[in-house]
Amino acid sequence: MILGSGCSEVAKTVSLAADLWNIVQVSYSASSPALSNREAYMSFFRTNVADSLYNYARLAIIKHYGWQRVATLHENQEAYSTAVNLFSELLATNGINLTTSESFTVEPGEQIDNLKEKGAWIIFGNFQEVMARKVFCEAYKKKLYGKNYAWFLLGKYSPRWWEVDDNSTSCTSQQIYTALDGYILTDSVPMSLYPDRPTISGHTSAEIAEVFRTRAEQDGLDDGHVTSYASDAYDAMWSIALALDQATKSPNDDSGNAAGPLHEFSYETRETREHFINTLSTLQFEGFSGSVSFTDAGDREGLIEIRQVIDGEETVVGHYSFHGDEQLGSDLNITDIQWPGGSPPKDETTEKIVFSTTPRLYLYVAGGLCAAGVLFASICLLATIILWERSAFYRASPLFLVLGLLGCIGMYVSIFLMGVSSDVIGPENQVLLCTVRSWTMTLSFCLAYGALFAKIYRAHKLLVSKANLWKPGGHFPLMFRSLMSLFLFCVIVLIVWTVWFPIQRDVVSSGNEVR
Template identity: 35%
Template sequence: MAVGTKLFFDMMHDPPQKVMLFGDACSHVTAPIALSSKYWNIWQLSYADTNPTLSDRDNYPNFFRVVPSDSDYNMARLQILRHYNWTKVGTVFQDASKGSSRYAYAHGKLTQLLDTASIERHTESFSSDPKTAIGNLKKKDVRIIIGNFDAQMAREVFCVAYEEQMFGHKYVWIIPGDYPEEWWRHSPPCKLSHLEQVLQGHFGTDVLTLSTSEQVTVSGLTAAQYEAKYNNIRGQAYSKYHGYAYDGIWAVVLAIHSIVKQNGGNYKLDDFRNKRLPQTLNETNFEGVTGKVLFKDGDRVGSLVITQYQDARMLKVGEYNAHTDTLVLDTENDVIWDGKGPPRDRSIQEYLLYRVDITIYATLCTVAGLGVVLASTFLAINIHFRRHRRLHGISPLIFSQPVIPYFASNDVSHDDSGSPRDKNWLMPWDSLTDSIRHFGDMPSRWMPRECRKMVRRIIAHNRIPISTLVRTN
């Protein structure tokens, strides 16, 4: 970073005078230069830096880029959700504890997009250990998970996902697709076989290296013809951003040419240090090898590629066109699923009402009702002849025992529809058994005192058995 900034200062000091900056590719170098360029009032165009924080026009007013940023992945992700009718998602991102806020910034844009689209979301973040965040998503029954984190933390996240069993036919992961080649093989914190098992079927979003259109570009070549020329001269060197560097040079040339043409062939340095150059860049519209080149507030409005992990490799399965806001699935590589098709975005809960056969319920209620009538009759006789010598020792409460639980159960054993509930429909049967038990005790209760003493049946006055109270409750 320090070396790049010093070289920038030296370049601006030494002749000839500079009209515009082109580069850089690394955000550690691009960001400080973009912060400094505004003091020279010079405009900068990057061909490979996707850091979304550079879209902040307050801090980087002179910055343009010809490559889509990480925030642009969000629109492609939203189209994936809409395509498969997923309306509930979980989002997890790496916070700025390591000094970079690019993932938190992109996630903030994502949440705004999801809220606008009325998609239910559950958000978690982590700094160094994703275990708690992933566990919380599982508790919330999240099936579709969108992640924003670097390649190193991606290995940590998916190892935790294996421990939590958050993979297979129930889950879909959508993460950045701009990681290094075979990033999962670089020092994984768990077994590689476990990591590959979790990664199977996940989606990635990345910039489109070259346009798949056969349309002739501004250079007079199609994207395929340009690629053939590039491969002939590049040797062993390769960058997936080569097409954006090529289109970036064309954007600079066309912008400068437009200003010179407007001045009738005459120009001076101030013509490129005022608002005319950024206005010209924002009006750029030409066909490049990476697709149609357009800018909006300094950011490229471009196309993205959708990839899927299939059998230990990432395959292109679709393209997202930002100009038309459409998702087009690939015809060569089909999207694969662990199950019969795309998973649901949530558990389906069904509430079933179990009803007791009305004949059984009516029979029990009738028999129990007869028991209550019989008990009530004995209760009336007991009260009327309470001074009789043989009934003096029997409390009227004894005959009320089978009556109390029946009337208590009769109120709670029905739902609002009038049908008995499955948990309470046997309560009249409890009342019936109470009646039988008490009526079975009648002979002993009507025995002379001498007989009761002989069989040691002691009846306590004014005391209701605890079992009856529990059943009533």
């Protein structure tokens, strides 16, 4: 049996070669979903959680918050592409809409633009640490962060990875952190949740962790970073030991094939290899990282830890227990996620049309002023009617005064109607209101201006002809015809406009605002 390799690409090559020599391989950190393909990697096992299994934790989170629209962004590498493809299938199976799936090779700028253009609010990312700095630099520039967004990434990044200065971005570490602050990650549990529970070795996880920290300090290692791999490596070695121990005790496997003692092992025979595979497939024990067992594909059925970056530090906010059920037979426990807006973001924008209308205060003020004008014009109109028969009024053509005052009253009314909007009378009456105030303003203007023009024109003719201004004459019919001609012309224009070119209601967007 072989322990390793930790790198997925190397593990693939080793597994293909090891199978030719009937050797079983157990890895502690190779996470590529491709290694779950039993047809290609028949004798591969791993004690770390495969990247594809994080998809179930992500799906559980999506269902927990009731999201129906999500997006993905991944780097163009086989490990990430395979995991995202499996995630897309899982989303489709569970009725979740994948808004867009973006991929990039070197620079993610265009893909970030696409995410924003397509309204992606819940984003799941699969990319390595170096690319993560580029992604969040672009997210900062394009404002793809804040209370309306939720970013989900894989774990395994180094502590405070955004502070690493590798000259790969044009952003400062603070700008990158501004964009990623509050992001959520899924990772395998670095240590059993029950530190005082005895493991297969007889020691508790707390005791093993203390030994590890002591050795790490002696060797000058960063225990916070190494521990996430150390527990899986520890359990991988125990898995191999238990399989070897079982091989010495069980002369036959479940199928009845002879396994033979270990000292009779041969690279040419497949019986011992099959025995190891069967033993590991049914193996279950309490390890440093928790309960250890394997799926039929050789993947670890481990506990997944959900963490969130809060104030620059990763804080545990929940756990997910995977049971291998395609219909999400799982146990999700989320407790302390801190959302920037105080509540989980929406998975899409809610379109709400808010009409821009005249403030009621302005309408009331304008209405009061118009009412004052109507009152004053009405008083003048009443006075004109009362004093109609007096010589001074009669010679001044009181009929035109009355028509002019009526036009002024109509203009005041039309000004008030101009301020009345759909929120007062209802959208269904908006077209009728527009038509009425157009007619009112036009005809009122014709009366008011026509009467004034007729009287001015009369005065002009009398002054030019040097006639007696106070002597009644034949000027009245000409004035009346001029006024009625203008009025009739306006009526004809309004009828043609109303019948053949009616007013239509159209909604024009003046911009969007995200709340």
